[in-house]
Amino acid sequence: MKVIRHFKFFAKNFLYNHFFDSFGYYRTLKNFKIPDYDHEKNKSAVRKKHHGKGGWKTQWDNGFVYRDYENYEEYVDHQKVKFDEMLAIKGGFAKKDIIEYRLKFYNRFSILSYIIPPDGHLLCLGARQGTEVEVLRDLGFSQAMGIDLNPGANNPWVKHGDFMAIEAADHSLDLIYTNAVDHAFNLDAFFKEHARVIKKDGYALYDLNIQSAAKGAGPFEAVEWDREERVFLLMLKYFKQVIRVETEDNWKWVLLKGPIMD
Secondary structure (H helix, E strand, O other), X not given: OHHHHHHHHHHHHHHHXXXXXXXXXHHHHHHHOOOOOOOOOOOOHHHHHOOOOOOEOOOOEOOEEEEOOOOHHHHHHHHHHHHHHHHHHHOOOOHHHHHHHHHHHHHHHHHXXXXXXXXOOEEEEOOOOOHHHHHHHHOOOOOOEEEEOOOOXXXXXXXXXXXXXXXXXXXXXXXXXXXXXXXXXXXXXXXXXXXXXXXXXXXXXXXEEHHHHHHOOOOOOOEEEOOHHHHHHHHHHHEEEEEEEEEEOOEEEEEEEEEOOO
């Protein structure tokens, strides 16, 4: 069965590589490109305030600094703009990007078939277009789903949802995954919410963008930290075990098990 899952993944990679413009969900995203789109002219008020170096608080707190959002609604508005801007400018994702993301997610998720059953409930947070969800489904996890503040139109893998307030019962998920840790409104509340929805023997898989941290935050990140160790300590406040830590290219991923329950 595991061999079949891997075959499906690589077969779809072949299709994306050779028939990208006529295969799959991504081919529809190019319809959202606006040929005469002027990014500076069309910037919303929230984007004029929040960009790479603008819109941040000046005071660091125990190694963390957050964007200076007026309220939670402003945070949501800012995070939702990212996908809309990308579609208007690029009309979706280039073939090279999709193949690279698929391979990255394959490397992350291959271990999961040994610890989570195929019918497990897996939720990808801040999944945007949903490449990670598609790869999980390719690997046989039929219940995998994603949530995002802005999943776009007709997204087959991602529905609307907020990873700061997940619509799931307490301790109901086998695994949550996200590579959007630096988009959290509040990291302590972020990890606490994830511990709430994960089963007592369930898992959390987090990706941290090392390159982004080294170069400074991009236009949509909501929090920065001075050292990765500070993020790990917060994780350990809410999870019992560190199962695996790996560094790969510009990413470091951490697999944790067992939420610490109240």
